[in-house]
Amino acid sequence: MATETDPTTGTAPGEPDTLFQRLKQNDTVRLLSFEGLVWGLVLIVLFPIIWMMLSSFSAASLSDIVENGLGWYLSSMSLENYVDMVESTRFVTWFKNSVIVSLVSTALSIVIATFGGYSIGRLRYKGRSAFAVFLLITQMFPYAVIIIPLFIIFRNLGLFNSLTGLIVAYVAFTLPFTTWMLRGFFENLPEQLEEAAMVDGSTRVGAVVRVILPLSAPAVATTFIFGWLLAWNEFLFALVLINDQALKTLPPGIQQWVGQNTINWGLIMAGATTVTVPLLLLFAFLQQYFVQGLAEGAVKS
Amino acid sequence: MVAEKYRRIIDESDIIKEYQYWLSSESVWGWVFLLPTIAAIGLVNVYPVIRAIYLSFTDYDGITEPTWIGLEHYIRIFTGWPEFWQVLQNTLVWVFGTVVVMLVLGMGFAVLLNHDFPGSGIATSLLLLPWVMPYIAVALNWQWMYRYQTGVFNGLLQLAGLERVLWLGSGKFALAAAMVGWIWRNFPFFMISFLSAMKAIPTELYEAALVDGSSRWELFRHITFPYLQPILIVTTLLMSLWTFNNFTMIFVLTGGGPGLSSMVLPVYVYRKAFITGDMGMAAAIGIVMMLIMLSYGLVYLRFYRADIGQK
Structure with a gap:
């Protein structure tokens, strides 16, 4: 460093000559310290996720690691918690239930929202915008209020303690969001698309399915991801509407492990990691949909 | 001449317009396409909220019949x-x-x-x-x-x-x-x-x-x-x-x-x-x-x- 800066100080009298001042003027160093700050912050923000994943392999505490050394920590890591989770808990069943409920409910929600969103977005009739606003208002009904009567209604209808019931609840739960989001996309399609199709002898339903839907495939994909996230994350409805261990979904399922007499945090972190990984993968592959969907749908709605 | 005049009056009357509007495919399809949404939201959002408003005026343990107690809960809250x-x-x-x-x-x-x-x-x-x-x-x-x-x-x-x-x-x-x-x-x-x-x-x-x-x-x-x-x-x-x-x-x-x-x-x-x-x-x-x-x-x-x- 010193040999590099010597000639410059020699040729430029009056320039600041302490090393520190010279460093501050150096753009590369400034950029590096800026980048250092950013990456440092990234590491701090990511630490909880990293710690969760490490803990799923070995739930050693920090003091244990410091006391026994990094070598001991690394050798204490194993897949034991994951094996335990699969073999001696209902995790696989819950995972399956979660996958079924979230995928089926989102698919149904998208089908219903396609027609609903088309209706609000592209057809002109009285009451259209009032219904759109009404959909937004339903988003302000707290779930904690809805769940009390819903529990009673589902019990009376025989939908309590059944995956079908949970799917019905999730379809309605995601519907305002999916409808509102698809409406936004449909609205921006060129005008009179479906009229052209209908002149060619297609029905209104046929026009939606054959013309509008294929054109909005990316929008449907984005909406599907966000709808699926809502259903995959949902906790309260699943907690109240399902009682049977064999029918539970992941969030209330894993949560029970905290209440057990001997809490195995390694096992719990293995569960938390497994719930998270599908989302991380989805995010890695479909990141632009996430960000675009957020900008176009979530923020606007 | 006279017939045409009458036709114009009929065309412009509100009743006919209303009738034509409701038969126009956009308004009919508009509501038909909303039916599944209305059914789902009605069952899982709107009806429960109405039911919750009713329950908030009752004493209810979830098993026996709710008994009407008026504003008692709200008075207690406020x-x-x-x-x-x-x-x-x-x-x-x-x-x-x-x-x-x-x-x-x-x-x-x-x-x-x-x-x-x-x-x-x-x-x-x-x-x-x-x-x-x-x-x-x-x-x-x-x-x-x-x-x-x-x-x-x-x-x-x-x-x-x-x-x-x-x-x-x-x-x-x-x-x-x-x-x-x-x-x-x-x-x-x-x-x-x-x-x-x-x-x-x-x-x-x-x-x-x-x-x-x-x-x-x-x-x-x-x-x-x-x-x-x-x-x-x-x-x-x-x-x-x-x-x-x-x-x-x-x-x-x-x-x-x-x-x-x-x-x-x-x-x-x-x-x-x-x-x-x-x-x-x-x-x-x-x-x-x-x-x-x-x-x-x-x-x-x-x-x-x-x-x-x-x-």
Whole structure:
């Protein structure tokens, strides 16, 4: 460093000559310290996720690691918690239930929202915008209020303690969001698309399915991801509407492990990691949909 | 001549127009296409809310028939019931405390990431990861990190030569601890919203201002901030509603305890309804909660419409 800066100080009298001042003027160093700050912050923000994943392999505490050394920590890591989770808990069943409920409910929600969103977005009739606003208002009904009567209604209808019931609840739960989001996309399609199709002898339903839907495939994909996230994350409805261990979904399922007499945090972190990984993968592959969907749908709605 | 005159009168009469309107394919299909939505929302949203309003005027344990008691629950709520007011106060601290910090953090990170440096795209993606995590995983993970004996935060404190802190087990820290976890999970929402908005600001504006000799702070104050204002209002209101309505984080992390120190309204309503079995009172508290959300939401709708109007 010193040999590099010597000639410059020699040729430029009056320039600041302490090393520190010279460093501050150096753009590369400034950029590096800026980048250092950013990456440092990234590491701090990511630490909880990293710690969760490490803990799923070995739930050693920090003091244990410091006391026994990094070598001991690394050798204490194993897949034991994951094996335990699969073999001696209902995790696989819950995972399956979660996958079924979230995928089926989102698919149904998208089908219903396609027609609903088309209706609000592209057809002109009285009451259209009032219904759109009404959909937004339903988003302000707290779930904690809805769940009390819903529990009673589902019990009376025989939908309590059944995956079908949970799917019905999730379809309605995601519907305002999916409808509102698809409406936004449909609205921006060129005008009179479906009229052209209908002149060619297609029905209104046929026009939606054959013309509008294929054109909005990316929008449907984005909406599907966000709808699926809502259903995959949902906790309260699943907690109240399902009682049977064999029918539970992941969030209330894993949560029970905290209440057990001997809490195995390694096992719990293995569960938390497994719930998270599908989302991380989805995010890695479909990141632009996430960000675009957020900008176009979530923020606007 | 006469016939034509009559035809014109009939054509222009309101009844015929109305009739033609209702038969026009757009209005018929409009409502036909909405039928499944109306059915689903009706069964799972609207009817339960109407039912909850009814239940809030009754004494109901969920098993025997509800008995009408009029305004009794509401009178109890609004005439100095300390427990309810403590929960309401916690909820307001929980909502506004987290949203303000998230706003500041989101803005700070957006400003940092708006610089062009190698790997800025990767840094943005990595910083979004907390926001991708499921609430259940976040709540369990933070509970693990806050443990008194084995938690990593107390481990760090000990390394720094400090005393361990009872994070979740003390009334002093439980709510604040939950808030930190919630802020961590959700600040990227503000970050990415602000960052997208910042990227859309024309660079000529900055260049012109730099020529005029404006400082960095002036650039932020007079160009960046005004551009971000619409999205700032919308994201703040949305996040406030999500935070107000969230059940999972507090329920899993602290259960509202110790005592009522970290209790928020959604968890409180759940406990009253399904643990205590006092569904009438739970419904009444829930309706109060709904009124708060609705009034807040109406403000949001006004801004939303103003925002649309500008475009």
